[in-house]
Amino acid sequence: MLNFLQRIGKSLMLPIATLPAAALLVRLGMEDMFNLPFITAAGNGILTNLAIIFAIGIAIGLSRDGNGAAALSGAIGYLVLTEGLSEINADLDMGVFGGIIAGIAGGLLYNRFHNIKLPDYLAFFGGKRFVPIITSLTMIGAAFVLGIVWPVAQSGIDSVGNWILGSGAVGVGVYGFLNRLLIPIGLHHVMNTLIWFDFGSFTNEAGDIVRGEINRFLNGDESAGYFLAGFYPVMMFGLPAACLAMYAAAKENKKAIVGGMLFSIGFTAFLTGVTEPIEFSFMFLSPLLYAVHAILTGVSMVLAFVFDVRHGFGFSAGAIDFVLNFSLAENPFTLLIVGLVMAVIYFFVFYTLIIKLDLKTPGREDEEEEIESSSDSKDYDEKAYYYVEALGGVDNIQTLDYCTTRLRLELVDRNKINEKELTRQGARGVVKIGKRNLQVIVGTTVEFLADEMKQMMESGVVRKPESLHEESAKEQKSSGKKELGGNDFVSPIDGDIMPLTEVPDQVFAKKMMGPGFAINPTGSTFHSPIDGKVLNIFPTKHAIGLETNTGVEILIHIGLDTVKLKGEGFTSLVEEGQAIKKGTPLIDVNLPYIKENAPSVITPVVFTNLEEESLELLQTGVQSKGTNNIISIQ
Known part of the structure; x- marks a missing residue:
C-alpha cells in the first residue's frame, strides 16, 4: 500500500508541474500587473480544470509505459464519473478526488488490458483501444456506488477540512509539521494535494467556484494563504542557514570540498523553494536533526499565522514566488523578519547538535568512511x-x-x-x-x-558509454587484437543469420553494445558457439554472457524486449562460471510463447569487448546449429 501511495505521489508531480505556468499567467493578467484579463482567464483555465488534469497525469504515472491510451482513459473515466454523479445528485462535488480516482482506474486498467486480444470480429477494439472502453464501464459502476456513499464521505472530508482550516494556529502548525515529516516516504505530495487543491471554496469575480489554498489565494480570496505563508521563512532562510551550520561544523580540510555543494543546494532552496537536496543531506545521518527541522517548520507556520501573514505560491516558497505574488499578500515583509529569526535558530540549533553529538554531516565523515564524490559534469x-x-x-x-x-x-x-x-x-x-x-x-x-x-x-543490458570504452580499447590495442574464426566459433542454433544492422532495435542495430550478428532462430535450444566459460546468466534468463579461452566476451540476447517476460519461456541449462565446449546446451526456449509475448525473437549475438572493424560476417541466410566459418575476428 505504501508503494502504491508513493506511485500516486510521484504521478501527482506531472500535473503539479503545470502550476508555475498557471500562477504566472494569473498574476501577469491582474490589474496591478499588466491588466490583461484574458491572460488571467487563461491561467485559471488550468486551475479550474485541475481534476481532469490530475486524472490524466495520474493515469500516465501509474501506467507501465506512460502511453497516451492511459491518459485518454483517465480523462474519459473522469468525464463518465462526474456526469454520472451529477445525474444521481447534483449537489455532489468530488473536486480533485474525482480526478484522482479516475486517474488510478485509467492507469491500472491500462496495465491490465493494454495487450488484450479479442475475437477476430472484435479485433479492432482489442489492445490499447479496449482500455478507454473498460474504463468507461468501470467508472459507470463507480459513479453508481459513489453516488450512494459519497455524500457521507463528502460530509466527513468537509468536516476535516473545516477543522484544519478553522482551527487557527494549531491546524496550521500541525500541517507544517506533518508536511516535512512525510517527506522521507514521499507522501507529503498526497497531503499537499488536499490542502492546496481541494479544501476550502471561493467564488471569484466570474462566478466560478475555486477550491484549494493555492487556487483561492491566486484568485484573490482574502481567507487563503495562511497555510502557505509559513513555508517561506524555512525555505528561504532556515534551511540555507542549516547549510551554513553544516559548513561551519565541517572539518577544516573538508570545507573546500563540501562548501560548493552546500552553497549550491542552499541557494537553490532560497531561490526556488526546492529543499529536498538539503533535507536528505542530514535526514538519515541524524533523525534528531530532521525531527527538529519538522518542529521548526510547524513553528514557522504558527508564527506567520499569529502575525496575520497571508502569502502564497504557484510552485514552492522560494524567492521567485515571494516576489511574483508579493502584491497579493498581506504583511509579506513580516516573513522576512520571521525568516531572519528562523535562520538564527536553525544555525545555532544545527551547529550545536552537530558538534555536541558529533553527527557525520557532510564534511565530518571519518577518514576511513570518506567517499570521493564524482564530478557533476559527468555525462x-x-x-x-x-x-x-x-x-x-x-x-x-x-x-x-x-x-x-x-x-x-x-x-x-x-x-x-x-x-x-x-x-x-x-x-x-x-x-x-x-x-x-x-x-x-x-x-x-x-x-x-x-x-x-x-x-x-x-x-535489457547496460551499455557502456564511449568514454568508458577508451581505456579497454587502449589495453586491447597494446596487447594485440584477439582472433576468432574458422572452427573456433559455430552457430549456436538453427536459424536465419543476418547482419546486426537489420535488428529492429536501435541499441543493437547501431552496435552500441559492440559488433556482432543476429539470428532469427527456428530451433528451441541455444548451444555454446565457443570453448570457454559462462560469464553470467541474467536472472530473467533472456540473455547469457560467455567468454572464450582467449578473452573474447560474447552476449547472446534471446529476442527483443524479452526482459519484461521475467523468465517465462526460458530454462537455463548451465550455471555461471561453468566451463563449456562448443555444442554445450545453454538455454531452452519456448519459441511459440516468446513469439506471442515479445516484439521479436530475433537474437543478437554481440562481441562486447571488440572493435567494430575487427569483425567480419562471413555467412548469412539459413544455417544449421554447429555451422562453422560464420565470422572472422582479427
Missing part, C-alpha cells in the same frame, strides 16, 4: 551506467520512476545495491521502504538520469 549516459551497476544491474531493477528530486525503484534484491558507489556518483541519500522498495535522492537533474537508465533497461 548522464556515463552516470546512468554507474547508477545501474550500483543498483545491482538492469535485471535487479523491477520498476523505475522518479519525482522532483529522487529515483523511485522496486528491486528484485535490495541487498545487491552498493550505497557507497551511489554516494560517490552524487546521490545525497537513499530511502529503504518495505523489503524491495528504494528511493535514491539525486537532485533536480533526476529526470535526465532516469531517462538514460530507462533506455538501458529497455535493452
